[in-house]
Amino acid sequence: MDNIAGTKSSLTWAVNISVVVLVVLWLFPTLGLLISSFRTADQIATSGWWKAMFPSEQNLVLRTGDPDDERVERDGVFVVEGNLFATGSEAEISVWGTSSREISAYEAGETADLGDGETMTVESNGDYVWTGDAEQLTGRGQRIFATAVTPPEFTLDNYKTVLFSGSPTDNMARAFFNTLTVTIPATIIPIVVAAFAAYALAWMDFRGRALLIAVIVGLLVVPLQLALIPLLKLHLGIGIGKGYLGVWLAHTGFGLPLAIYLLRNYMVGLPRDIIENAKVDGATDFQIFTKIILPLSFPALASFAIFQFLWTWNDLLVAKVFLIDASGETTVMTNQIVELLGTRGGNWEILATAAFVSISVPLIVFFAMQKYLVRGLLAGSVK
Template identity: 80%
Template structure:
């Protein structure tokens, strides 16, 4: 009885749990990326994003002020005093030391005896007093190892560096508009071409239609990497291999099989009576396509637009191959993120900020058109 239509399946709870798990798996990394994009590099290295609202413990190596310029005579001794932290810092020192072998030798406020009358006192707020003889208080400032708790700190400096760093050709803002220049035409062109082709394959009778449909299905399984070199050689031969036109046509070619397949399956499922009545009334094929088919096919068009936009926006391989540029004028965001990180990597705060800037537009597009996604994906699955 559980399989009868209209009855509630006993596995509904499993579906709900699986859906919730998938939602959480998607939300947690996005929230973590967003939070990390506002954190400093020290806090990212010391604690995870989930601990961003609590104090983080950090080990730092600091120096006292230059003795030659800051020491003050105190009888037969000299004293150098000040604060180890920058102005306005709210860090609190718990333990400290004067050697890397014992960075927790003293607690905050305790005085360290460094021998022969030389001493050092470090308070919890970073105030210090270095006392010694003329020979001891000289040269470079004393190195001090501290373990301090830093309060939660959020900054916009990461976004300023990502969006405004360097000149106009090196900034993420320039790469953002370059990516839009690549993505928008590379999404619109295949939709327009595929819509005409899908209508022809769905509602027009002509020799070889079945063979063309089979070829479209076959092209769905052709690896992208297999066509890169031959297509690049073709583009270079006709002079479009190093510009926007070349990358537009490349994305169009790689996206057309899926677009035609998806739209054709959707259009086949449209009511035949509407189209036949329009033909009886004297409507041309073009009028039927523009005034009947396109409005009814909007869910499928929107579904493919989401896929194509996300794929093109996040693409690095095709842009690297077909958008060759040594000056940075046409650099896209995916490539700019790699450039910001450098060859050594490790700038996690820059990576988090640049990555969140990169996913901001796809998120807007996805949430704006998500109601059409499932309808378009199910196109042609039910008769």
């Protein structure tokens, strides 16, 4: 009696645990990327994102103030005083030194003898006292190598750099709008074409319909890379070249087989009585398609829109082949991140911010339309 339909399975707990594990595995990288996008370069270099809320120990290179402007004479000795940190910093120095080879030469508060009567004292809060004669206290200031415990620090400077900087390599704003220019038409065009084709294959009788359906199913397994070069040669031959029109048509061609297959399966499952009654009332195929089929097929349309949008937004290969130009005016976000990786490979805070900006729109689209995803994918699976 344990296998009677409608009874609760004894493995429900395993399914629930598996779902939780998958969600956590998917969520952790996204959460880490979000947190890293608000951290400074020093914080990222010294600790992982999971330690972002805790103080971290960092090796810092600091510099005293300009002695030519700040030195004062006291009892025949010149003195330079100040603080090594920026105003409001809560970092605490534990050890320090005047050479990168001996970072821990002195404890905080200890006075270092720099020779010829020149001394340096550094307190834990960053206050320093540098004494010597006029000839010793000159130049750009003394470099201090310190090990300090710094509190958690978050900043919006990374987003200002990525979104509003004038640098052609760091600025993602233009690439963001270029990606929207590619993605929106490349999502709408195949949906419109596939909807008409799916209705014809589902409800219109014509010679060769079964063969055409078989060809469409076969096109689902054709590798994308196989058609890139021939399609590019075709674009160049007919005068389209590399541009937005070419990349729209390329994404449309590569997305149509899945779109037609998905929508046709959904439309076949719609009640036949509704369509036959509409024909009896004198409705044309176009009226049936626009007034009945399209409203009822919205879950399937939304399901494919999610897939197509995510694919075109995250695409790099098609954009590289059909879109990228020498001036970079049509650079999309995926290619801009590759450029950042090459020119700013050490600036992980900039890369994390750029990556999160890139994934934020697909996340919004997915969560806004996810309720239609399963309904669209299961279309036609059960009669």
